[in-house]
Each structure stands twice: as C-alpha cells, then as structure tokens.
Amino acid sequence: MARPLSEEKRAAILRAATELVATVGTSAATSQIAKRAGIADGTLFTYFPTKDDLLNQLYLSIKSALAEAIMTDYPSRAGVFERTRHCWDRLVNWGAEHPTQHKAMRQLSVSDRISRNTRDAVNLAFQDINTMIRDNLSRDAADDESAAFVGALITAMSDVTLDCIAAHPEKIDLYRESGFQVFWNGVRP
Amino acid sequence: MARPLSEEKRAAILRAATELVATVGTSAATSQIAKRAGIADGTLFTYFPTKDDLLNQLYLSIKSALAEAIMTDYPSRAGVFERTRHCWDRLVNWGAEHPTQHKAMRQLSVSDRISRNTRDAVNLAFQDINTMIRDNLSRDAADDESAAFVGALITAMSDVTLDCIAAHPEKIDLYRESGFQVFWNGVRP
DNA sequence: ATTAAATGAGTGAGCAATCAATCGAAAGGA
DNA sequence: TCCTTTCGATTGATTGCTCACTCATTTAAT
Numbered sequence: 001m002a003r004p005l006s007e008e009k010r011a012a013i014l015r016a017a018t019e020l021v022a023t024v025g026t027s028a029a030t031s032q033i034a035k036r037a038g039i040a041d042g043t044l045f046t047y048f049p050t051k052d053d054l055l056n057q058l059y060l061s062i063k064s065a066l067a068e069a070i071m072t073d074y075p076s077r078a079g080v081f082e083r084t085r086h087c088w089d090r091l092v093n094w095g096a097e098h099p100t101q102h103k104a105m106r107q108l109s110v111s112d113r114i115s116r117n118t119r120d121a122v123n124l125a126f127q128d129i130n131t132m133i134r135d136n137l138s139r140d141a142a143d144d145e146s147a148a149f150v151g152a153l154i155t156a157m158s159d160v161t162l163d164c165i166a167a168h169p170e171k172i173d174l175y176r177e178s179g180f181q182v183f184w185n186g187v188r189p
Numbered sequence: 190m191a192r193p194l195s196e197e198k199r200a201a202i203l204r205a206a207t208e209l210v211a212t213v214g215t216s217a218a219t220s221q222i223a224k225r226a227g228i229a230d231g232t233l234f235t236y237f238p239t240k241d242d243l244l245n246q247l248y249l250s251i252k253s254a255l256a257e258a259i260m261t262d263y264p265s266r267a268g269v270f271e272r273t274r275h276c277w278d279r280l281v282n283w284g285a286e287h288p289t290q291h292k293a294m295r296q297l298s299v300s301d302r303i304s305r306n307t308r309d310a311v312n313l314a315f316q317d318i319n320t321m322i323r324d325n326l327s328r329d330a331a332d333d334e335s336a337a338f339v340g341a342l343i344t345a346m347s348d349v350t351l352d353c354i355a356a357h358p359e360k361i362d363l364y365r366e367s368g369f370q371v372f373w374n375g376v377r378p
Numbered sequence: 379a380t381t382a383a384a385t386g387a388g389t390g391a392g393c394a395a396t397c398a399a400t401c402g403a404a405a406g407g408a
Numbered sequence: 409t410c411c412t413t414t415c416g417a418t419t420g421a422t423t424g425c426t427c428a429c430t431c432a433t434t435t436a437a438t
Binding site (some may be wrong): 024025027106107110111112145148149152153156157159160161163164167168171175178181182183185186187 | 213214216295296299300301334337338341342345346348349350352353356357360364367370371372374375376
C-alpha cells in the first residue's frame with residue numbers, strides 16, 4: 001500500500017454533500033461538493049465512483065444515524081404508549097437538532113436516484129422499529145401492508161411537525177407534543 | 190393578428206410536462222417535453238418564456254384542478270364531520286383517479302423552482318378549505334399556525350394514503366377509510 | 379523505491395434559451 | 409370567391425453554459 005484512503009476526507013465529502021443537497025437538492029454539482037470538502041474535483045471519484053453512489057451512501061448514512069438516535073435507550077420492556085412516545089420524541093428531537101441532515105434526507109427520499117438496494121438496506125436499519133409497529137400499532141398484526149402504512153405515517157407526520165418547528169423553533173415543545181397527540185390518537189390500538 | 194396561439198398546443202405542453210415531471214422530476218428536459226407534445230423545441234418558449242414559468246403554471250393548474258374537485262358539491266351546511274369527510278374523500282379519489290397529476294404535483298411542491306407568488310396563488314385557490322380548517326379543526330380557532338399545521342397534515346396523510354393505494358389499487362376503499370380514521374381521530378375538535 | 383492517492387485541466391454529453399428563416403391564419407381589396 | 413399582404417407562430421440548428429467523469433502528472437505514505 002502506498003497511501004491509504006483518508007476516512008477524514010470521506011467524512012468531509014459526505015458532510016459537504018449533506019449541506020449542498022439540503023440547500024440545492026440532488027442537482028448539487030460534484031465540483032461544488034469537492035470544493036466545499038476541500039479536495040480536488042477528481043479526488044471525490046476515488047472515494048465514490050459515481051455521483052449516484054455518493055447520494056446512495058449519503059442517504060444510508062443519514063438514515064442509519066437517525067435509526068441509532070431512535071433506538072438508543074429504547075425502553076423495550078415499557079408499555080406500547082411509552083415505546084411509541086420514545087420513538088416519536090427521539091425522531092422529532094433528532095430532526096430539530098440536525099436540520100441539515102433532515103432536509104438532505106427528505107430531498108434524497110423523494111429522489112429516483114436512490115436504488116432499491118439502498119432502500120432495502122435502510123429498511124434493515126429500521127427493522128426493530130418496524131417490528132414494534134407491526135406488533136403494536138398495526139390494526140391487523142402480522143399485516144405487512146398495514147405496518148408499512150403506519151410507518152409511512154410516522155415519517156410524514158414527523159416531517160410536517162419538523163417543518164413547523166423549523167418555522168417556529170421556540171415552539172418545539174408545543175409542536176412535538178401536539179404532533180404526537182395527533183399521531184397517537186390516530187393510530188393507537 | 191397573423192396566427193393565434195393554439196390553446197390545444199398549450200394544453201399539450203402542460204400534459205407532456207405533467208407526464209415527464211411525474212416520472213423524471215423537474216429535471217425533465219424542455220426538448221423532451223416539446224417532443225412529447227408534438228412541437229418543435231423552440232415553440233415551447235413562445236407559450237412559456239422560461240422553463241420555470243412552465244413549471245409554475247403547471248403546478249398552479251394541477252392544484253386548481255384539485256381544489257375544484259374538492260369544492261364541487263361541498264356540503265356547506267352539513268356538520269364538521271361530514272364536511273371533513275367530504276374533503277378527504279374527494280382528495281383521495283382525485284389522487285387515485287389522476288395518479289400522474291398527483292405525482293407531478295408532489296415533485297413540484299418540494300421543488301424550489303415554485304415561486305412565492307405561485308404558492309400564494311395556490312393558497313388562494315384553497316382559501317375555502319383553509320377557512321374550514323381554521324374554523325373547525327384548528328385547536329385554537331383564529332390561530333394561523335395551528336391551521337397551517339393541520340392543513341399540512343391533511344396533505345401529508347393523503348399522500349401516504351395515495352402511495353398505499355398506488356401500491357394496492359384494489360384496496361382503495363380500505364385505505365381511504367383507514368386514512369380518514371387516523372386523520373379524524375387525530376385532529377377532531 | 380514503490381505504488382496508490384491526489385490534482386486540475388480537459389472531454390463530451392446534455393441542457394435552456396436564441397434566432398434567422400419559413401410558414402400560414404386572418405384581414406382587406408377586387 | 410380568389411388573391412395579396414401582413415405579421416406573428418413555427419421550426420430546428422445553433423449558442424453558450426454546466427455537468428459528471430477521465431487521465432496524465434505529481435505527491436507522499438509505507
């Protein structure tokens with residue numbers, strides 16, 4: 001081995017891509033990403049062979065960070081309400097604390113550049129959460145489609161909640177609470 | 190006047206743009222749109238001076254069609270439940286009947302190419318619906334922010350519902366119903 | 379000394395928008 | 409009814425630009 005790849009540079013590329021995708025969407029130019037990461041245009045492609053690879057890995061890394069934030073200290077033995085509440089609060093708090101990642105994530109999730117493979121890998125990272133939904137919140141337990149419906153609802157409703165928090169940051173407690181009330185009243189078993 | 194502009198061609202451009210924006214997003218090339226509309230590349234720009242103008246007018250026309258679909262036969266004198274139910278059913282039915290328009294609408298609504306002006310014009314088309322929300326479903330009547338929260342929730346929840354219907358078209362009645370249940374249980378006064 | 383990372387000018391493809399040339403619908407005159 | 413003039417609609421090649429990606433060369437870690 002001559003020179004090893006730098007984990008630091010890889011992270012800088014992902015960080016720069018997050019910021020640019022959050023602000024200008026997936027049309028962010030690779031040359032802009034490279035400039036912001038402090039590397040030459042060509043170097044980006046030794047870390048990510050294509051722009052699509054970069055976007056897919058970025059999406060996976062953000063989603064994984066979110067899943068970890070949610071599942072840390074997850075109260076496995078508590079009741080359905082507490083566990084649902086835990087997930088909701090963690091989700092909304094993460095979004096409020098990482099607005100750039102959240103915005104980038106939303107841009108990427110509607111993009112057709114994210115592959116089936118990546119979406120499958122993301123689902124794997126959210127497996128525990130999906131299981132919780134299937135077992136507890138799905139109207140018909142063991143019904144995959146119903147669980148997917150509830151899972152999509154959490155994402156959609158937390159996005160709306162986070163948009164409102166972004167518009168009025170001082171009201172985070174109010175929106176986190178009323179968002180949860182709407183969700184819980186809507187889907188509780 | 191020499192030759193008048195053709196309303197037919199204008200409609201063909203909007204139709205072609207709807208289909209392409211629905212499938213490939215706002216990055217759809219104007220030359221592709223022109224080809225699909227059956228006109229020369231340059232002709233598109235005599236009907237819409239820029240691509241942004243085209244996208245903005247497209248967004249407004251789709252949203253207006255949706256508003257009209259919702260407000261036709263609106264039961265002004267019925268109770269809150271009936272009126273909310275009416276809007277929900279119309280919204281979901283319209284989306285299920287016009288999947289291409291709905292997909293294009295979603296692409297456009299997250300695009301930064303839609304101007305403040307256009308969004309204001311869209312709000313105007315939805316004025317009656319917004320008023321209904323403010324007066325009936327907002328937790329604190331006369332609270333604009335709370336009404337915006339509920340309005341965004343309807344859109345987000347109907348999008349999720351329509352995604353599920355698109356995946357399982359035979360279950361439209363089931364999803365329309367359970368989507369409404371979640372919404373109504375969540376936000377009812 | 380070796381070898382792969384790093385560089386940045388270069389390449390070719392694709393894009394929105396332009397424009398000189400052509401076409402054809404309307405209005406007026408016979 | 410037919411012909412002519414008018415003038416904007418229509419055309420598609422062209423323009424200038426941006427982009428993802430390449431590659432010959434340089435640099436530096438082992």
